[in-house]
Amino acid sequence: MYVAVKGGERAIDNAHAWLAEERRGDQSIAEMTLAQIREQLKLAVNRVMAEGSLYDPDLAALAIKQSRGDLIEAIFLIRAYRTTLPRFGNSRPVETADMTCDRRISATFKDVPGGQVLGPTFDYTHRLLDFKLAAEGEVPEAPAAEPRREPTPHVTSFLRGEDIIQTEEESDATPKDITREPMSFPADRATRLQTLTRGDEGFVLGMAYSTQRGYARNHAFVGELRIGTVAVEMDIPELGFAIEIGEVELTECETVNQFKGSKTEPPQFTRGYGLVFGQTERKAISMALVDRALRWKELGEDNLGAAAQDEEFVLSHCDNIQATGFLEHIKLPHYVDFQSELELVRKLRREAEAARVAAEQAREAAE
Amino acid sequence: MTQEITPEARKAWMSLLSTAPEARLAALFDKLDNSPDHDTLRAPETGGVMVRGRAGGTGAPFNLGEMTVTRCTLKLASGAVGHGYVQGRSKRQAELAAKLDAMMQTEAAAEVEDKILTPLRTERDAARDARAAKAAATKVDFFTMVRGED
Numbered sequence: 001m002y003v004a005v006k007g008g009e010r011a012i013d014n015a016h017a018w019l020a021e022e023r024r025g026d027q028s029i030a031e032m033t034l035a036q037i038r039e040q041l042k043l044a045v046n047r048v049m050a051e052g053s054l055y056d057p058d059l060a061a062l063a064i065k066q067s068r069g070d071l072i073e074a075i076f077l078i079r080a081y082r083t084t085l086p087r088f089g090n091s092r093p094v095e096t097a098d099m100t101c102d103r104r105i106s107a108t109f110k111d112v113p114g115g116q117v118l119g120p121t122f123d124y125t126h127r128l129l130d131f132k133l134a135a136e137g138e139v140p141e142a143p144a145a146e147p148r149r150e151p152t153p154h155v156t157s158f159l160r161g162e163d164i165i166q167t168e169e170e171s172d173a174t175p176k177d178i179t180r181e182p183m184s185f186p187a188d189r190a191t192r193l194q195t196l197t198r199g200d201e202g203f204v205l206g207m208a209y210s211t212q213r214g215y216a217r218n219h220a221f222v223g224e225l226r227i228g229t230v231a232v233e234m235d236i237p238e239l240g241f242a243i244e245i246g247e248v249e250l251t252e253c254e255t256v257n258q259f260k261g262s263k264t265e266p267p268q269f270t271r272g273y274g275l276v277f278g279q280t281e282r283k284a285i286s287m288a289l290v291d292r293a294l295r296w297k298e299l300g301e302d303n304l305g306a307a308a309q310d311e312e313f314v315l316s317h318c319d320n321i322q323a324t325g326f327l328e329h330i331k332l333p334h335y336v337d338f339q340s341e342l343e344l345v346r347k348l349r350r351e352a353e354a355a356r357v358a359a360e361q362a363r364e365a366a367e
Numbered sequence: 368m369t370q371e372i373t374p375e376a377r378k379a380w381m382s383l384l385s386t387a388p389e390a391r392l393a394a395l396f397d398k399l400d401n402s403p404d405h406d407t408l409r410a411p412e413t414g415g416v417m418v419r420g421r422a423g424g425t426g427a428p429f430n431l432g433e434m435t436v437t438r439c440t441l442k443l444a445s446g447a448v449g450h451g452y453v454q455g456r457s458k459r460q461a462e463l464a465a466k467l468d469a470m471m472q473t474e475a476a477a478e479v480e481d482k483i484l485t486p487l488r489t490e491r492d493a494a495r496d497a498r499a500a501k502a503a504a505t506k507v508d509f510f511t512m513v514r515g516e517d
């Protein structure tokens with residue numbers, strides 16, 4: 001039986017009107033501007049750009065304001081907007097070796113050329129609430145030193161000469177694009193990296209942590225972590241050459257992992273890779289650990305049955321928009337579905353009761 | 368009249384214009400003696416470009432995510448065709464970039480270079496240097512504690 005139900009429109013309109021009022025909050029308090037969000041909640045903006053898979057700080061700030069700070073809702077808004085954009089083309093792969101680094105550290109080499117540059121980090125802070133921030137005040141200018149203008153070489157490039165670290169085969173193959181064709185398994189590494197870089201930070205962090213706790217153990221060192229800006233170049237058909245169409249801030253993490261060798265590979269260090277939009281280092285490190293765990297097959301390692309080695313499990317569940325879409329839909333009206341379930345359960349209960357009574361009568365008759 | 372232009376030179380000014388802040392670009396543009404009329408060949412439109420990275424920084428390419436880009440193409444009365452490709456969603460910036468690209472192919476090139484490109488370049492380099500200087504101040508200087516024994 002199909003029953004058309006109407007009558008929600010007024011309630012929905014009123015709910016949205018109230019949402020708008022609640023979003024604004026106490027009107028005696030100044031309204032936030034998008035520029036304030038963009039400049040002062042920059043790490044939230046970065047997360048929305050990374051997981052929304054669209055680099056545009058102003059749009060991310062708008063999404064955060066609209067979603068009242070619910071970052072997954074903001075990411076949803078960005079993903080929806082992204083689908084409306086015509087695709088002009090693909091950039092050339094960014095040259096992270098040429099990154100203008102704000103931060104660059106290595107946990108494996110103390111005296112790395114270019115140095116250990118801490119940048120604007122939370123590391124080494126005491127994680128004590130700073131009540132000075134509760135009051136408005138001028139920020140003192142950060143100290144400056146002689147700027148480095150030349151590129152900072154990758155740490156792994158120093159190990160490559162020795163052949164002691166696995167090399168990444170350079171190629172110009174066109175990578176698959178999960179926004180154009182649905183993911184299929186087994187997934188190649190380009191697909192895995194694209195999925196992980198826009199995957200949910202919490203999920204990817206949890207998976208990475210599981211590898212550290214011993215599920216698919218692959219003891220990882222942060223060979224290098226760098227944050228900074230790179231130019232984005234694209235070939236322009238009407239010109240016949242490439243130009244820079246902008247620059248993006250990225251976080252890149254390369255892990256160096258112990259590897260005793262396998263049936264197919266000699267003992268050497270192996271690598272995991274993370275590259276994420278914005279200053280997003282927790283996510284980039286997590287991505288690198290999970291990337292490394294998912295590489296077990298190509299490195300000839302054993303499948304230990306760990307969740308982080310299971311690409312179907314990781315890649316199918318790391319997208320928070322897919323996940324929340326399916327999860328949250330169950331709160332929407334399912335009256336008719338539920339009505340039929342109710343009928344079914346009542347029928348089953350009647351049958352079970354009838355069977356029980358019949359069995360009891362048969363037993364009494366036999367006695 | 369158009370002049371012979373190398374791809375390297377054109378790449379350099381188009382790249383500079385792609386990240387020039389809209390308000391700054393408009394203010395500098397107003398300082399030009401005149402703005403030639405143009406026909407719009409492709410009205411400003413905003414789209415996405417898929418940014419790619421390489422696995423391990425040096426390996427096979429993968430898709431990292433998109434960025435917003437706005438482009439525009441126009442033609443001056445002299446025949447010079449200009450393209451603007453700018454980061455973000457500013458149609459005004461894309462149009463100005465296209466116009467300046469066209470003007471750089473005419474005798475106005477010296478004036479554009481002088482009044483617009485040179486200040487933009489100087490400001491961009493200064494902003495980069497200022498960040499790099501702060502980064503340099505956070506560079507760790509390791510030192511070894513001298514131990515007591517000889």
